[in-house]
Ligand code: PGA
């Protein structure tokens with residue numbers, strides 16, 4: 001049996017794409033190989049997410065420093081794990097949980113455990129002499145079959161763009177393109193035509209949000225969706241058949257007192273569902289993420305029932321990649337797609353359990369980056385290895401995003417795998 005003996009765990013504080021600290025970790029195995037990985041960080045976070053450990057030192061990075069999380073890896077985790085032999089990733093991750101001892105991983109810090117868990121996976125792949133995507137596929141016990149389809153940020157609002165526009169992300173979903181390479185070319189054409197349109201309509205150029213989406217002062221949600229369709233058409237594509245759209249409403253962030261404050265228009269949950277339904281009939285949407293709030297469990301099943309068969313009901317803040325929340329959503333019919341973010345749950349194995357539950361329920365999976373991300377590209381390998389239908393990384397103008405797209409191109413070349421069939 002192939003076992004993995006820990007030789008050394010190391011870590012350092014690095015910066016993410018927002019200029020905030022995050023954690024980089026390295027795992028050296030006794031066999032002489034090493035693997036390293038870094039942890040991303042959200043801004044539009046769900047309340048049920050695993051806990052990042054931040055230093056809280058007001059005079060340094062506004063309290064967001066990660067030196068304690070780093071020290072926990074160099075100290076506690078290194079000391080307790082050095083020399084230990086693990087047969088599987090699941091055993092290793094269970095040990096991280098045991099050492100932390102809290103349900104949200106807040107003592108060691110989920111920002112520490114994510115980096116260590118992924119660094120162990122990278123070292124494991126290196127020891128086995130297989131590419132990381134193959135290692136992820138083997139961990140999940142599934143053959144490599146397809147590459148994920150791209151969902152790429154075009155317009156941004158909400159918490160990623162100073163709350164200037166109501167919808168957090170309007171994403172472009174290439175449909176006509178048969179490869180990742182061609183899909184990126186189509187996305188770039190739409191992005192260019194959107195930038196022109198924004199200049200003509202709003203006299204705004206190069207105002208980019210955290211994930212690289214264009215972020216003018218859209219008057220309302222319909223303008224965001226309508227302008228996206230106009231950009232697709234102006235680039236010479238048929239909207240809906242060549243290139244479609246997806247939206248992340250991120251509505252937990254404007255849900256107050258049982259009402260959705262969409263553009264200061266207080267909507268009841270029923271009215272919000274009607275509004276989303278109208279968008280899906282008027283615009284070529286393939287997926288609606290967080291159409292309702294993370295607290296509005298009662299109304300999610302009605303939303304899913306309304307969209308079923310036409311458009312995916314994708315849960316991000318609602319589910320937080322947490323197995324218990326996914327079980328609840330499956331039981332109540334609250335969603336039919338999972339947005340998977342490893343750092344929402346804290347270890348690779350927990351995220352794997354979340355993916356397996358979603359699969360067993362017949363759901364689709366979108367593997368997602370965070371709005372604060374790094375140049376690390378493990379997410380591309382994860383999306384391929386776990387056979388995700390979609391990947392959500394952000395726009396095509398910033399290197400922390402491009403690292404993932406460029407890694408997908410390399411995997412596409414190496415494997416020759418086809419894109420996932422459209423749902
Ligand atoms: P976050 O946003 O990374 O800021 O949480 C991404 C999303 O809501 O999908």
Ligand code: ZN
Nearest residue numbers: 248250289316
């Ligand atoms: Zn989201």
